[in-house]
Amino acid sequence: AQTVTQSQPEMSVQEAETVTLSCTYDTSENNYYLFWYKQPPSRQMILVIRQEAYKQQNATENRFSVNFQKAAKSFSLKISDSQLGDTAMYFCAFMKLSGGSNYKLTFGKGTLLTVNP
Amino acid sequence: DTAVSQTPKYLVTQMGNDKSIKCEQNLGHDTMYWYKQDSKKFLKIMFSYNNKELIINETVPNRFSPKSPDKAHLNLHINSLELGDSAVYFCASTISSGANVLTFGAGSRLTVL
Numbered sequence: 224a225q226t227v228t229q230s231q232p233e234m235s236v237q238e239a240e241t242v243t244l245s246c247t248y249d250t251s252e253n254n255y256y257l258f259w260y261k262q263p264p265s266r267q268m269i270l271v272i273r274q275e276a277y278k279q280q281n282a283t284e285n286r287f288s289v290n291f292q293k294a295a296k297s298f299s300l301k302i303s304d305s306q307l308g309d310t311a312m313y314f315c316a317f318m319k320l321s322g323g324s325n326y327k328l329t330f331g332k333g334t335l336l337t338v339n340p
Numbered sequence: 341d342t343a344v345s346q347t348p349k350y351l352v353t354q355m356g357n358d359k360s361i362k363c364e365q366n367l368g369h370d371t372m373y374w375y376k377q378d379s380k381k382f383l384k385i386m387f388s389y390n391n392k393e394l395i396i397n398e399t400v401p402n403r404f405s406p407k408s409p410d411k412a413h414l415n416l417h418i419n420s421l422e423l424g425d426s427a428v429y430f431c432a433s434t435i436s437s438g439a440n441v442l443t444f445g446a447g448s449r450l451t452v453l
Binding site for chain 1: 371373375380381382383384385388396428430432434436440441442443444446447449
């Protein structure tokens with residue numbers, strides 16, 4: 224079974240600064256995807272970024288980038304130029320690609336990020 | 341033009357009652373899920389359907405019964421509600437042959453009194 228660990232229950236950052244959220248995972252799979260989702264106070268789950276395990280290049284989406292270390296099973300999220308609207312719960316998630324249509328996301332427990340003005 | 345829509349968004353009911361939550365997606369996806377988010381915000385998968393066929397059934401009490409009349413709909417019926425069923429229930433969908441990104445609904449907050 225896969226497990227996802229987010230060791231920082233809460234973090235805070237000043238507006239315009241950079242923050243990094245940590246995530247580690249445990250799996251014996253070789254083919255999988257990793258995701259970061261954010262959940263603002265509105266409760267909606269919003270995809271932030273996705274990384275395919277077979278790609279060595281780290282994924283980037285505007286101000287959001289990841290540091291994917293496959294051997295270390297680490298998948299951290301860096302948010303640059305933090306904005307007030309980035310305040311949310313951030314979930315790291317794992318999806319294995321074997322098993323046919325048996326795709327499921329396994330989530331970490333989340334990190335509550337607060338961006339302060 | 342909501343992609344994944346759930347109804348109702350809020351549900352307050354008494355212990356012992358039976359209730360249903362409905363989910364519909366208009367994305368042309370073939371795989372749908374139910375996730376439960378508890379009071380500590382932990383998200384755990386409950387069920388997954390692919391083309392109306394049950395694929396994933398985690399260790400969920402049999403008071404919970406999902407039904408998928410077609411691949412665009414996945415409903416969740418809960419019998420004999422208990423206090424511990426209070427949570428936010430999320431529906432999600434994806435295309436199994438695609439990028440495997442799950443699109444989530446807005447969630448349905450169930451409160452059992």
